[in-house]
Amino acid sequence: MNYQIIVCGGLAPDPLQTLEPVFDTVNPSLRNELMLPFVFDPWAAHALYEAGHLAKQRPGTTVRVVSLAPKAKLQQVMMTVAQKLPFELVALDGPGGGFTDARAVAAALAEAIASMPDLDRARLLLFGGWESATRGAGAVMQRVAERLGIREQFLAVDELSVAEDGSLLIKERIEGGRHQISRCAGPPAMLAWATGSLPEPPNHPQTGMANMRVILPALQKAKTVTLAQTAEYLRAALPAAVRQTRVVKDVPAAEIARELAEWIRQ
Amino acid sequence: MSASTTAPRREHLPALPGDDVRQVLWRFADRYDLQMLVQSVRAVARGPVARLVAQGGRHTHDWTPEKHALLKEFDAAGITAAYLEPEEGGFLEGPKNLALALIAFELAWVDAGAATCSLATHLGLAPIHERGTPEQRRHYMSLAAPAPGREPKRAAFALTEPIPYVGVETGLLGGKVRIAEWPEGGEPILEVSKRGRFITNMAFANFVTAAVDSADPRIKGSCMVILEEDDPGIFDRGTPTRKLVHQLSATNDPVFQLRVPASRIVGGYTVQDGVIVPNYDHSAIIEAVFRRTRVTVGLMTSAKLLSAIEPLIRYHRDRFRGAEAVPPGSPRYELGLQQKEDVTHRLIDIWAAGEASASLGFAAARLFDELDPVEREKDRMLAEQGVRGPLAAHKAMRKRQHEAIEFIEMQGHNQALRNEERYQQLAADPVIRYLVLDAQANVLCPATKLWNTGHGSVMMREAVSLMGGYGITEDCPGFLGYKWMDSQLEATYEGPEAVQRRQLSVTMTNEVFLAQFRNWIHEMRQIASVEPGTGACTLASAMHLWLWTLEHLQHARDAQGQKLYQTSRHGVTFPMADALCWLLASRCQILDVENLRREGPGRIQQGFEGTVQFLTDLCHVQAARAAGEVARICSEIVYGYLRHPSWDDSPQCSTCFEEVELRQIESVVPGASGFTSEVYREDGAHDTKAGPCVRAPGLNDFARLRAKLDGCLAGALLAKDRAAESVQKVMIPAALDYPQ
CATH class of the missing domain: 1.20.140.10 (Butyryl-CoA Dehydrogenase, subunit A, domain 3)
Incomplete structure (x- = not known):
């Protein structure tokens, strides 16, 4: 059996950048947000790599990425992501980042997916990140699945394999550092990926060139999306960095470790 | 009429110029192929290359396995194939100068030795690309393309020789080519001997484009020839050059003594009155390459x-x-x-x-x-x-x-x-x-x-x-x-x-x-x-x-x-x-x-x-x-x-005023002494300087332009x-x- 894999993935500012919140009760943002280099959200990227891996094993499988982000940023990011593996893009031009509302984002993504003319629910695997590098609420994928009527939902997925009878074996992370293995009869299903087990594919400009032939037109006809902002923000701040220095002599390593652990617990 | 009392608000640079700015500045905003190449090269530069530098990879001039591993990274990232035409295994259409420039720029952002290593392969191919025969181009350029399950063949460019031969003066060639055999009606076999110095990629190159001069009356002038590592004779890669810099590129002083068919002359040749006349001498080729x-x-x-x-x-x-x-x-x-x-x-x-x-x-x-x-x-x-x-x-x-x-x-x-x-x-x-x-x-x-x-x-x-x-x-x-x-x-x-x-x-x-x-x-x-x-x-x-x-x-x-x-x-x-x-x-x-x-x-x-x-x-x-x-x-x-004027030059000194004379003029026209040039005292001596101030009547335009420039x-x-x-x-x- 081959699949129609749809990967939902947004963008996140490059984590090495200085991320300084600019507070606004309705529309908070980051300082110089649109000047920062962005990356494809790392959680969604894992989902994409797993999708590519599955597509390689199952000839005829297609991979589509649905992304809601500022169009210009998305185009820049695609210059890297498009080199990883073959896929098509459905672009939604709208706000991204950590201050968008999960409900509104899910609605926009679900609408874009539902309106795909060749959507085949019997082959549909909906992939995405379990959470995101922007806010990490972990709420978007379930909402998209619910809106599309997909009841088989798996969170924090680390591995997917297809059994001979076509059923899906899915390994999910659960508490205590353990995994839970579920068997799902088949599509449609939603898999929100944790880190998976695949490395990032190397860049391959030839793949990118082939992808861009369909990605650029998709970017040009990206639908503009306005997200209803229902949340009110009371505060936006970076985690505080605390530095305390004490000069000591002749203290055993174990004692230093105990003291450090105590300090961290505080 | 209203006048604003406040100066317009000045914008400062908010963040360092990113890719979007650079793409417009350097005119590749519409070239997504180049934008992707940049991202691909950057990942190699700031990943494997930077890690190797940080781990001390530059501390030896030997070509180590860690350095060699970078070649595979270059292959995978499309750097090796960037120079090639699509039909040869490349992926960029059209001229590639800007593409190669961007590759060099991205790699050198971290380490220029890595940039040199990647570009030296292109340099080795360049004589064939610019002046090679269609057969040479088809054969060697395709060999240089990375392909699944096969390592690409890598090239080196051998021009520089041990002193006193080719270096700054590219005409002094010590490398020689002579005819070893010329079977009746067949292709001549050449014997090529050359010692190289400071030849990049030599630790691993599979073939070399070498500049040589004729040492045989039956070959006219100089040429470049393609030497392969399997050719009969000596293909000695030589010792690593003990250079202090660019340690992520392989640089050796090789020795070649090989027999090759005359079809290896870059650009081909004709036979005129029993003499092989290369279509391009080595100067014509290197000019096309280096420029x-x-x-x-x-x-x-x-x-x-x-x-x-x-x-x-x-x-x-x-x-x-x-x-x-x-x-x-x-x-x-x-x-x-x-x-x-x-x-x-x-x-x-x-x-x-x-x-x-x-x-x-x-x-x-x-x-x-x-x-x-x-x-x-x-x-x-x-x-x-x-x-x-x-x-x-x-x-x-x-x-x-x-x-x-x-x-x-x-x-x-x-x-x-x-x-x-x-x-x-x-x-x-x-x-x-x-x-x-x-x-x-x-x-x-x-x-x-x-x-x-x-x-x-x-x-x-x-x-x-x-x-x-x-x-x-x-x-x-x-x-x-x-x-x-x-x-x-x-x-x-x-x-x-x-x-x-x-x-x-x-x-x-x-x-x-x-x-x-x-x-x-x-x-x-x-x-x-x-x-x-x-x-x-x-x-x-x-x-x-x-x-x-x-x-x-x-x-x-x-x-x-x-x-x-x-x-x-x-x-x-x-x-x-x-x-x-x-x-x-x-x-x-x-x-x-x-x-x-x-x-x-x-x-x-x-x-x-x-x-x-x-x-x-x-x-x-x-x-x-x-x-x-x-x-x-x-x-x-x-x-x-211009010669500085001297007090001994009578024409100049004849225009000097006597100090007493000046005082008299000043008493009649106050300030007039300011318009005089040189003065000599009562004892006939001048000010303590080399001579009269320089006057250059023909250079007034220059002085005017210079003054204007200073104001600008x-x-x-x-x-x-x-x-x-x-x-x-x-x-x-x-x-x-x-x-x-």
């Missing part, structure tokens, strides 16, 4: 300068953080060393030089992309007209030179006033287009190589010094110490500075180039009228001064009556070449920023005003610096060869102050993005 590859070398140093900015700003800001006496929130905590004007001003000098050199290098790369198809079209047309051989082609082109100048002059005219039909006719002629572009390329290429690496290495030293002692440690963020040392090699290989100056001293006097240069002065004046903050006015005045000086030097003579502008007079021609480089770099920088001003608003989402304002200020700073250099050089040359410097240091303020405020990433 392209030297641009990429120049850009390596540009990348170093621009890569130094972020680590320097971070170091300066963080310098005192963590000290007990420096509480968070205090100016010393927030700004660190950036509180000191010297630090920010010197950083601005480095940044401006980096921007200018990158602009010059990428302009040259784009020019070659434009030139390549025109050159092929020109060759085709000449062949159709029955023009064969380089000499005949040169003669044919010279005949059309006046038309090229006519075309350029028409370009400078108002469209409404020129003969549009004639203009369009000339514009459509490939020979005319070739002459125009070629004249530019013959200047821009050596200028990039000379100025980017020469001045770049000076500015890299400045960057290292701005890091204090940290700068010359292995721990220095951005590997600045390594980059400083590497830049010295970039100034040397593929033709050291003297070679570039020599070439410029010839090509910059080409009338086709000078006609374009005149238009460029006008172009700068036009920009200055709309955007005076760019420093275009300063630059135009400096260009005018340089042009006047060059024209003056063509007929001027020194105190001994010797002609000033002549081949062997390096004291005149070389500084003039240096001065031109400053002008060209500054011009390209201004044009790039003007392009950003035009094209940016639709592409840059945030911070456009501040970014353009800052880059404009950098242009002004650089234009002023260029103008200063040009003024100094031109003044030295124009006046420096107005505002340049205000621009520097503004840029320095931006540097204090600009947001930088929390950490350097390499090694990853």
Whole structure:
């Protein structure tokens, strides 16, 4: 059996950048947000790599990425992501980042997916990140699945394999550092990926060139999306960095470790 | 009429210029193939290459397995195939000069040795690409393409030989070729012997393109031959060169003594009266090769300068953080060393030089992309007209030179006033287009190589010094110490500075180039009228001064009556070449920023005003610096060869006033003594100086231009102050993005 894999993935500012919140009760943002280099959200990227891996094993499988982000940023990011593996893009031009509302984002993504003319629910695997590098609420994928009527939902997925009878074996992370293995009869299903087990594919400009032939037109006809902002923000701040220095002599390593652990617990 | 009492709000540079800005500046915003290549190369540079440098991979000149592993990274990232045509296994359509320039830039951002390693493969292939026969091209270029399950064959370029042979002087070839066998009716077998020195890629190259001279009356002149590692004879890779820099490239001193078929002569040959006549001698091939590859070398140093900015700003800001006496929130905590004007001003000098050199290098790369198809079209047309051989082609082109100048002059005219039909006719002629572009390329290429690496290495030293002692440690963020040392090699290989100056001293006097240069002065004046903050006015005045000086030097003579502008007079021609480089770099920088001003608003989402304002200020700073250099050089040359007048020269002394005489005049016309030149005292002695002050009646125009140029410097240091303020405020990433 081959699949129609749809990967939902947004963008996140490059984590090495200085991320300084600019507070606004309705529309908070980051300082110089649109000047920062962005990356494809790392959680969604894992989902994409797993999708590519599955597509390689199952000839005829297609991979589509649905992304809601500022169009210009998305185009820049695609210059890297498009080199990883073959896929098509459905672009939604709208706000991204950590201050968008999960409900509104899910609605926009679900609408874009539902309106795909060749959507085949019997082959549909909906992939995405379990959470995101922007806010990490972990709420978007379930909402998209619910809106599309997909009841088989798996969170924090680390591995997917297809059994001979076509059923899906899915390994999910659960508490205590353990995994839970579920068997799902088949599509449609939603898999929100944790880190998976695949490395990032190397860049391959030839793949990118082939992808861009369909990605650029998709970017040009990206639908503009306005997200209803229902949340009110009371505060936006970076985690505080605390530095305390004490000069000591002749203290055993174990004692230093105990003291450090105590300090961290505080 | 209302008047505003508040100054317009000034935008500062919000964040370091990102890819979106660079793509517009360097004109590849519409080339997604190049944008992807940049991302792909960057991942290799800031990942495996940077890790290897950080792990101490540069500490040996041996070719280690870790260094060799980079080749596979290059293959996977498309770097190896970037030089090839799609039908040969490549993926980029059309000319590839800009693509290779971007590769070099991205790799050299981290380590120029890695850049050299990747580009040396292309250099080895270049003779075949530029002048090889169709069969040679098809065979060797395809071999060089990475393919699934097969390692690509890698090339090296062997020109340099042990002293006293080929090096700076490319004509002194010690490598020899003779005929070993010539079977009746069959292909001759050649015996090639050559010793190489400083040959890059030699530790692993599978084939070599080597320059050799004939040692046999049955072979005419010199040629380049392709040597394969499996050819019968000696293919000794030699010992690693004990170089101190570029340690991520393999450099050896090889020895070859091989037998190869004559079909390995690059570009093929004909047999005339029993003599093998190569279609191209080695000089013709290396000229075609180096004029392209030297641009990429120049850009390596540009990348170093621009890569130094972020680590320097971070170091300066963080310098005192963590000290007990420096509480968070205090100016010393927030700004660190950036509180000191010297630090920010010197950083601005480095940044401006980096921007200018990158602009010059990428302009040259784009020019070659434009030139390549025109050159092929020109060759085709000449062949159709029955023009064969380089000499005949040169003669044919010279005949059309006046038309090229006519075309350029028409370009400078108002469209409404020129003969549009004639203009369009000339514009459509490939020979005319070739002459125009070629004249530019013959200047821009050596200028990039000379100025980017020469001045770049000076500015890299400045960057290292701005890091204090940290700068010359292995721990220095951005590997600045390594980059400083590497830049010295970039100034040397593929033709050291003297070679570039020599070439410029010839090509910059080409009338086709000078006609374009005149238009460029006008172009700068036009920009200055709309955007005076760019420093275009300063630059135009400096260009005018340089042009006047060059024209003056063509007929001027020194105190001994010797002609000033002549081949062997390096004291005149070389500084003039240096001065031109400053002008060209500054011009390209201004044009790039003007392009950003035009094209940016639709592409840059945030911070456009501040970014353009800052880059404009950098242009002004650089234009002023260029103008200063040009003024100094031109003044030295124009006046420096005049004999200083002496008190012993009777004609001069006859104009001197006696002191008593002056006092009498002053009593009648107060202040009149101020208009006199020289005075001698009652005892007949003069002031304690060499002689009367110099008067040069024929140089009034020069003095006027020089005075005008000095005035044009107005505002340049205000621009520097503004840029320095931006540097204090600009947001930088929390950490350097390499090694990853």
